[in-house]
Amino acid sequence: MxxxxxxxxxxxxxxxxxxxxxxxxxxxxxxxxxxxxxxxxxxxxxxxxxNAHAFVNHADRLTKPLVRRNGKLEEATWDEALTLVAQKLGEVKTQSGPDSVAILTSAKCTNEENYLLQKFARAVIGTNNIDHCARL
Amino acid sequence: MYEPKIIGFLCNWCSYRGADTAGMARMKYPPNVKIIRVPCSGRISPELVLRTFREGADGVMVLGCHIGDCHYSTGNHRTAKRMPVLKKLLEYSGIESERLYINWVSAAEGEKFATVIKDFTEQISALPPFVETMK
Amino acid sequence: MSDRLSSLRETIEKILPDVDGVIALRTGPGGIVAPYLFSKEHPGELAELALWPKEPVPDTLKIILRAHPDAKLAIVCRGCEERGIVEMFKHAQFSLENVTLIGLQCDQQEVESCQCFKPFTVHAKLTVGQPVEGVRDPLMAKVMAMSQPEKLAFWKEEFSHCIKCYGCRNICPQCFCNICALEDEKWVETGRLPMPNPSMYHMVRAMHMTAKCVGCHECEETCPADIPMAVQFRLIARDVKEMFNYEPGAVMDQKPPQLLVLEEGEYENTGLPH
Structure with a gap:
């Protein structure tokens, strides 16, 4: 069919x-x-x-997170990658203060996702360093 | 008075030889035409002609073998079909269609070649520079 | 439900069991209409059958037939869409062997909104609605009445609005080349807006529409800058009719002139020197 x-x-x-x-x-x-x-x-x-459809099935599109180990990007699970990001962000925050972190979000996120990101920046990290790629 | 820039696309088998004939007979014709030799006048796509204008040519001429004499038997049929349409398109776009010239010159027709070049150069000289009209 | 819509639905219902699917328009969320493949597995969906606005269905047919060359399909097409399908067939885009055309004749109101010259089908065996006469496009006469500098100024102004979205090329049922000249840096330079004059994009496209443009106005309708580019195509179509006696989509087994050599008597019509 x-x-x-x-x-x-x-x-x-x-x-x-x-x-x-x-x-x-x-x-x-x-x-x-x-x-x-x-x-x-x-x-x-x-x-x-x-051309909005072009990236969806594009061969170059990343479908799995990559983690750099020994100078080489290797495929990893989402849990692994997110844990690593959380750990590193936490380290940076405790060592250099929350304002040493900045977040750049995207026009391709939905309104709700962008809201969540600013919430994450302000409430979790504790910084006002949040900006947007389409802020013209 | 300005010196017009004219590009002539000449087919290798007839018109380019015709230019040779004119040269060997020491015929005089204006030096405004820069000649580009092509394998066949059917090679000249409308894109090439338009790009030539875009690059600043005031006139473009396409010379090929007479219909029926094409080295590739029907190559110039393409020219005869596409160039009249391109001339019409130039007209509808507000560009003087006289800026594009198509004729058939055989290897023996040195004299015709000289006349064609002379007439076309005069015709283009009467028009304003192409680049000016596009501003 | 309008008469045409109900009789179209009846026609589709009759043919639906014998084919793999019928391409027609369907009303989606928010009343937005899009092409859809109705199938015998879900006949209830025909309740959402729609007539207007017209959509580029020849392209839909191509997409489906490329993936399923042997599929038995029916397609609801208006006059312009039928011409588009016939031209695509002539240029070997698909085979029409297993395709049934259901001709939908446009009504007066639709003809006025499209300024269509031939709003009825000629090849379709099954038809819905009464054919009405086409109208003359006033813009063609307007452009023809302009002097040469006026034409130049008119097109300079129109093309200066172009944002190079390539929408006119994308939506055109006759733009099916795998490699497009308009994406070639040699002919159309990237990174310049408004485009420098003369507009290579529009002139190259107009040349490529020679003996192909079926006058469906899809390009003008999708243009975000409302450029009436198809006027040029129609003016050229008139010349092609005079020179080579060819009208896109009109006769099923007449080959397009760009695929043929000069025929007896054609050269005299081209206006070239002897």
Missing amino acids: IEYKNVLTTCPYCGTGCALHLQVLDEKLVGVLPAKNHVVSEGGLCIKGW
Whole structure:
């Protein structure tokens, strides 16, 4: 059985909020279509939106965390990687104070994820050093 | 009065030999045309012509073998099909379509070559420099 | 439910058991319409069948047939989409052997909104709706009435709005090359906006649309800068009709002129010297 559908979503690249359809053929993402009768983008997209599907199945995309051991990046489990990050961040915080940590978040995160990151920066680390890649 | 820059794409088998013939007969023609030899006039894609204009040429000429005399039998059929359309596109885009010139010059037609170059250079000299019109 | 929608649904329901799927439009969340492959496994989904806005369904057909060359499909297509499918077939993008075309004729209102010259299907065996006459595009006459400097100024202004999203190329059912000249640094330079004049992007694209553009207006509709680029394609299409007697999508077994050598009497129409 062949399955083809378009999944309506919002472009992940900037704050404009253009709507786009992800074309899904047999459970695999194959392309992008603009959403014509959507009030925000009215069928238009910029070059980023048109290529929003490209990174999802890209060969260069990291699907597992890499940890540098003896100067070489090696695949690790998420638990391992996150424990390492937490441990190192903790070390930096106790040695040099919370303001020695800065957090840069992304336009590709959702609003909720960005909220969580600033919460993490302020409440857990204890710093106001939080910024965003699309702060133009 | 400015000296127009003209690029001539000449097919290796007819028109380039025609230019040789004109040269050997010591015919006089204006030196504004810079000649580029190509294997066949069918090699000249619209992209090449447009890029030539973009690089600052005031006129582009494409000379090939007469229809039926092509070294590759139907190479110049491509030229005859695509260049008229490109001329139309130039016209619709607001660029003088006279800036693109297509003609057929055989290896023996040295005299025709000299006339064609002379007429085209005069024609282009009457137009403003291409770069100026694009500003 | 409008008449056309209900009779389209009936037509699809009739053909659905005999095919692997029917490509048509479906209303999704928030009333947003997108192409969808209806299948006999889920006939209930036909309740969400939609007619408008038109979507680039020839591309959908290509995507599915590339993955499933032997699939037996039906596709609901309007006049322009049918022409697009026929042109793609002529350029060997897929085989139409197992494809059933369901022609959906546009109504007067849709014709007005698209300024379509031929809003009806000619090849489809199954049709829905009554064909209406096409209209003349007023913009074509407007551009033709301009003087040469006016045309230049008009296109300079229009193309200066281009943000190079490549949307017109992406959505075009006739832009199917694996390697695109517009992505080649030789022809279209990167990193310059607005594009320098003359616009290589738009002129190269216009040349590549010769004897291919089916007049579906998808490029103009998706353009975030509302550039009426297809006017140039239509003006050229008029010349191609005169010179080579070819109209994209009109005759199934007439080969496009760019694939053929000059034929008897064609040279005289090109306006080239003898």
